[in-house]
Amino acid sequence: MSNVFIAFQKNEDSRAIVNAILADNPGAIVSDQPAMVKIDVPGHLVVRKATIEEEIGRAFDLQEMQVHLITMSGNVDETDDEFTLTWHQ
């Protein structure tokens, strides 16, 4: 199964997002690059609002994530509580 991925600029907010993604996606592979962090997961990646809020210590609107987003690949499915990347096959 091919990977889906998502990449963020490295900053204070995205650290919490990345930590949340790592907690919610056991198969995630992080690659730390200068000024960018990219996360690959085989097949399916989920970003959960609740986990980010726990990490960041405040209310978080999932769309705030877009500010730090560099790129991603996969078919997007987005609700208020979850943002998922998968390949529709």
Place this chain on the structure above:
Amino acid sequence: MQIDLRTVSITPLRQTYNHIAERLGADKPASRYIEGTMNVQPDANFHYRPTWDPQHELFDPRRTRLVMRDWYALKDPRQFYYGAYTQARARMQEVAEADFEFVEERGLADRYDDAARRKALDFYVPLRHVAWGANMNGAYQCAYGYGTAITQPCLYAGMDQLGIAQYLTRLGLLLGNQGELEAGKQAWLQAPAWQGLRRLVEDTWVLKDWFELFVAQNLVLDGVLFALAYKEVDQVLSEQAGPVVSMLTRFQAEWGQDANKWVDAVMKVAAAESPENKELLSHWYAHWRGRVQQALAPIAELALGAAGADALARSVAAVDGRMNKAGLTLA
């Protein structure tokens, strides 16, 4: 000529400070909250003991009966360090200011129902003295407490209370005039209904044990009073005369929710540390819960009449519920 572009990846020698890496168990990037909080408390090389308290070091964990192996366990779930705290409060203040402006611009205060206005002034204006007391207590907890994780948010809470006192003052000036502030002070000093609460506030000022003070002030008094004032009384005024007062007390209502999150997290960790802590905290809670309930009863009646007792009981039950969850033994 051919130029080859290539990326050179420079890996930093370290991700964070050694003492943070030790706490995290690995050298990985830490949040600014963690870096600005952990191990900040001075704990060694004090030259001599303070002349005003020779039993203790200048900074000493034994100024409370609560015992923690690691005082940094009492972390703030809101992750407030100075930067995050001021930004969060600036956002809340911006919203509150907009509400005040709206009320002023539309002349809502002038057209406010007079019976509700009297009730709001009699109830909310003297509370600014309670908020000032809470400001003193926040500063005391920070000065005599131990471990930046807990002393830092205690001072923030104290400063917030100063802001709350100012918002209550402005509510008085907007709904009434300068004379209302003086009348509020006289009520605070003389009126029988306020004397129980005034005594309670003044008693908390002379508490030596700073964590008991945290339980008395931040948990019990703030917990019950904010639920009573900014939920119960606010609701009744809103039904009676529209949401003008809700707008003018918006900061307090939001702040109460925010502070509760922090207080609950601290109580939960402190109670889970040892059976002795749990017993001690339960004892403090029971003691101050009784006193606060008694002190607030005449105030609740002042604002809500016969319905005051029920409203107060609901406010106390809300804090009971939170402490039940936090693991205290409720009497």
